[in-house]
Amino acid sequence: MTATANGTDAARDIVVIKDLRKSFGNVEVLKGIDLAVAAGEAVVIVGSSGSGKSTCLRCINRLEEPTGGRITVGGQEITGRKVDLNALRRRIGMVFQGINLYPHMTALGNVTLAMRKVAGLSKAAAEEKARHHLDLVGLAHRADAYPAQLSGGQQQRVGIARAMALEPQVMLFDEPTSALDPELVGEVLNVMMRTKQLGMTMIVVTHEMQFAREVADRVVFMDEGKVLDVGTPHEILVEPRHQRIRDFVNRTRT
Amino acid sequence: MDEIIRYFFDFSRLSGYWPDILHGFLITVEMSILTVAIGIPLGLLLAVLRLYGIRPLNALIIFYIDLFRSIPQLVLIILAYFALPFSGLVLSPFTATVVALSMVLSAFAEEIFWAGITSVPKGQWEAGRSTGLGFNQTLAYVVLPQAIRLGIPPLTNRAIGISKGTTLGSVVAVPELLNVTSSIQSNVANPTALTVGAMLFLALFLPFVRFTRWLERAYGHPRH
Numbered sequence: 403m404t405a406t407a408n409g410t411d412a413a414r415d416i417v418v419i420k421d422l423r424k425s426f427g428n429v430e431v432l433k434g435i436d437l438a439v440a441a442g443e444a445v446v447i448v449g450s451s452g453s454g455k456s457t458c459l460r461c462i463n464r465l466e467e468p469t470g471g472r473i474t475v476g477g478q479e480i481t482g483r484k485v486d487l488n489a490l491r492r493r494i495g496m497v498f499q500g501i502n503l504y505p506h507m508t509a510l511g512n513v514t515l516a517m518r519k520v521a522g523l524s525k526a527a528a529e530e531k532a533r534h535h536l537d538l539v540g541l542a543h544r545a546d547a548y549p550a551q552l553s554g555g556q557q558q559r560v561g562i563a564r565a566m567a568l569e570p571q572v573m574l575f576d577e578p579t580s581a582l583d584p585e586l587v588g589e590v591l592n593v594m595m596r597t598k599q600l601g602m603t604m605i606v607v608t609h610e611m612q613f614a615r616e617v618a619d620r621v622v623f624m625d626e627g628k629v630l631d632v633g634t635p636h637e638i639l640v641e642p643r644h645q646r647i648r649d650f651v652n653r654t655r656t
Numbered sequence: 657m658d659e660i661i662r663y664f665f666d667f668s669r670l671s672g673y674w675p676d677i678l679h680g681f682l683i684t685v686e687m688s689i690l691t692v693a694i695g696i697p698l699g700l701l702l703a704v705l706r707l708y709g710i711r712p713l714n715a716l717i718i719f720y721i722d723l724f725r726s727i728p729q730l731v732l733i734i735l736a737y738f739a740l741p742f743s744g745l746v747l748s749p750f751t752a753t754v755v756a757l758s759m760v761l762s763a764f765a766e767e768i769f770w771a772g773i774t775s776v777p778k779g780q781w782e783a784g785r786s787t788g789l790g791f792n793q794t795l796a797y798v799v800l801p802q803a804i805r806l807g808i809p810p811l812t813n814r815a816i817g818i819s820k821g822t823t824l825g826s827v828v829a830v831p832e833l834l835n836v837t838s839s840i841q842s843n844v845a846n847p848t849a850l851t852v853g854a855m856l857f858l859a860l861f862l863p864f865v866r867f868t869r870w871l872e873r874a875y876g877h878p879r880h
Contacts, residue, residue, distance in 0.1 A: 465786065
């Protein structure tokens, strides 16, 4: 009931992207993206490689600088010169295809670094919270292991814990399982599913169609820098309305 | 065999010279420590400054490191001692040698740190920045520890190589170990003093090499 106090759904949108454009030199890779993601929603972005999915995701925490358009996160404009990037990024968790754990720190050290240096928690408080988040990804017993001592799947779960521990308003997943051996993909997807069940707002770029079908509230299909279609997993991946999407789905099914 | 012992191990000839030798050794130790203690941090500072990409500053830094990597240390020591006074800066032989060697070491150290920093993958920066760490924080906590670790073996080599250049201080009459022991050699017409010098150089640099091996391990992180 209280959710309707502001009347519109727009009030519940955590991420709003309007006419997002991005060029690298003369090549325009994003040609006007519009997308709104509501609180607690899991949106999966699919599309062939080169369609601009990752670039779009990376614009949301400004690892890529948008060339045009507007993005708001939690009602705050993130584009523009006056934005405090560090404060913005603290509210946006990111999980990378390349995992990018700090190799010189333990799993616990990886999770606590930003909690201590950005959120300003004491060592003890950060470690307690970090252990909780490592527990959520099933790695409490590996807190003192270095990344090189962990499997790829375990590393990526630490990567998720590192981002989640800052309690972001939205989590961005940039092809989180693409660099993993096939048998390690499942454990990471399970953790992502649990993250969704905890009520986290998620935007996921992935090639895992089964994950998209089972976990996504909505699927966005990107093609050549534009959003070709948005809908339920069924509308996009099971009975696609566009020939291009049907071709894509048939290709990925094999 | 007797010949060798008579020429190189006749310690009786050195009585009365031991205080000089000890003094020379201490000066060599001091110069080596100062060269490393100034040269390496200065190199790190230059590498970090270069990272901010301020064009005119970077041009200066690159000029500095190219210059000091090209000029022979001996020439630099002579210039520092004999040429600087013309610009009003008079340095003692000791200071001139330390300044010249530290600058050379800092130039090489800068290149080593720079190579280390640029070989840390871009994803490490992105991971740090994505959690809200600022540029300086990401540099300090994420990138530099990895870069420094990569730099330790080549830095060790450079630091030892250049510290051994303290012997070049003899050209401006620094009473360092080689200078002292070679004068004794001429005085007593016997090279035993040089044997002692060589052993003392070993005594100085072997622990140094050992220490840096330990450093490599301490800074390392498990691979398996």
